Amino acid sequence: MQSSPPALTNENRVIETRKQAELVHAKMNEKLIPTFKGTLQEQMVNVNSTEIPITIYTPVDVNKTKLVIFFHGGGFTVCSRKTHQTIVNVLADATKTIWISVEYRRGPEHKFPIWWEDACEVTRHILENKESYGVESSAKVGLAGDSAGAALSASICHTLKNIDFQILVFGIFDMRRTTPSYKEFVHPMYFLTPEMLDWLTSSAFRDTNDLTDPRASVLLKPSFENLPPCLLIPAELDPLRDDSYAYQKVLDDAGVKTKMVLIKGVIHGYFSVPGTQKNNKVNINFNDTKIKEFSKNLTNKNADFHEANGKISKVALMHHRGKFPYAENNDLHVQIVHIPYKSENKDVEFVFTMILPNRRVQLDVVEQKLASQPDLMQKLLSHQNTRTEEFHLYLLKFKMETTFELSDILQQLEMKDAFNSYKANFTGIVSEKTDRDRLYISKVIHKVFIDVNEEG
Known part of the structure; x- marks a missing residue:
């Protein structure tokens, strides 16, 4: 009998989670990297007796009347400028605006209030020296961030003057986590589980007293007047969702101009992987070199399916006998099957793991x-201790889909001219001579579906 590997220490868990975050973001965004034509510049800002790295992305044909300071998410612990650089570049190109991404120090090495102070002082420095960052002296400066970065952005707007707007993407605004959505989205399929939130909280804060500090929990601020206009972008299937609703309410009550854009059908974390958010269709089929397609003649259209709650439902159950990569995990007491897929795009590889x-x-x-x-999920997906075995495989036939419209959010991010029939300029796609009817964008629709059937 093999002994179980030693449990990861918190230090090792942080290191491994950060490494995995960077690898996942790099892989999911890799096809977007060559599309950026702007310039990247690395600088250091001296604050709080240390140097804080920043990345300045300047797009081609930049508009020097605006500048955005961006704070990445990751529970003040995990992510970095590196994980979020692709989305920063995408937004900078779309808005023709300089975006500056800040590498504030993270927990557990540097707990609250260190990361808050880093973010605040870097913002103060940029506000006082914005001409040296490539914009006009009269340029408007806004703050933006996702998740923990949105919390930083909102809090700094309470502390510093001369901030002109704020963009808060699925932010957390009360570290006590009391809004209803925290109880609604507890299943692991929503990614940000209560256990993960507990771990991130313990890594980022010294003790529970920090959670009620208004700098960390902006909803506990005594006043919300005279704040800059705020765009809130929550995800529909996110434990943090209702924090955005709560924050919009207190801002509205204080007379602050707000705009809410709910992104439907997505979970927490979608924002930093724009490489997965393509408006196209990719057909996936079982890889004929490894396994055969399921025969439609063998599909039982009235099979019993035992649900976790004990209920038995009638479903369509596909059947195939063949050889599959197979493993067993004694930590979880589960069986694992890896089904290889292929795509019309030869550069895309998929494995359906059951x-x-x-x-x-x-x-x-x-x-x-x-x-x-x-780390257990990583083991399951890494094909550790996998062997090829022949057996009968029964697989549920199902289809899921979701659709949401991005036109509003893109315009809120200052990509307005492309949607205006009088201002849009697509002469790089069509010539002025043929563009008599003024080519422009009417809608941007993102649709995702998963269809598992006998063909793939």
């Missing part, structure tokens, strides 16, 4: 272990 609890093992127990120990 996890089946053993008999008498409750699904919610497996989910809780996966949520509390991210």
Whole structure:
């Protein structure tokens, strides 16, 4: 019998999680990197007796009347400028605006209020020296961030003057986590589990007293008057969602101009991986070199399906006998099957990994272990101890889809001319001679669907 590997220390867990975050972002965004034509410049800002790195992205044909200071998310612990540089570049190109991404120090090495002070002092420095960052002396300066970065942006707007606007993407505005959405989205499928939030909180803060500090929990501020206009962009399937609703309410009550754009059908974290948010269709099929397609003749259209709550439903159940990469995990008491796929795009590789609890093992127990120990999921997906075996595979036939419209949010991010039939300029696509009817964008629609059937 093999002994279980030693549990990760918190220090090692932080290191591994940061490494995985950078690898995942790099892979998911890799096809966007060559599309950026602007310039990247690295600088250091001296604050709080240390040097804070910043990255300045200047797009081609930049508008020097605006500048955006960006703070990345990651629970004040995990992510970095590197994980978020692609989305920063995308937004800078779309808005023709200089964006500056700040590498504030993170927990657990540097706990609250260190990271808050870093972000605040870097912002103060840029406000006082904005001409040296490539914009006019009269340029408007805004703050933007996602998740923890949105919390920093909102808090700094309470502290410093001369900030002209704020863009808050699925922010957390009360570290006590009391809004209803925290109870609504607890399943691991929503990514940001209670266990993960607990771990990030313990890594970023010294103790529970810090959670009620208004600098960290901006909803506890005594006043919300005279703040800059605020664009809030929550994700629909996110434990943090209702924080944005709560913050908009207190801002509205104080007379602050706000705009809410709810991104439907997405979970927390979607924002930093724009490489996955393509407005096109990719057909995925079973890889014929490894396994055969499921035969439609073998599909049982009235099979019993045992749900986690004990209910038995009638479903379409596909069947195939063949050889598959297979493994068992004794930590979770589950069986794992990896089904290789292929795409019309030869550069895209997919593997459909199925996890089946053993008999008498409750699904919610497996989910809780996966949520509390991210390294376990990494083991399952890494094909460790996998062997090829021949057996009967039964797979549920199902389809899921979601659609949301991005026109409003893109215009709120200052990409306005492209939607205006009089101002849009697409002469790089069509000539002025042929563009008599003024080519412009009417809508940007993002649609995603998953269709698992006998063909793929």
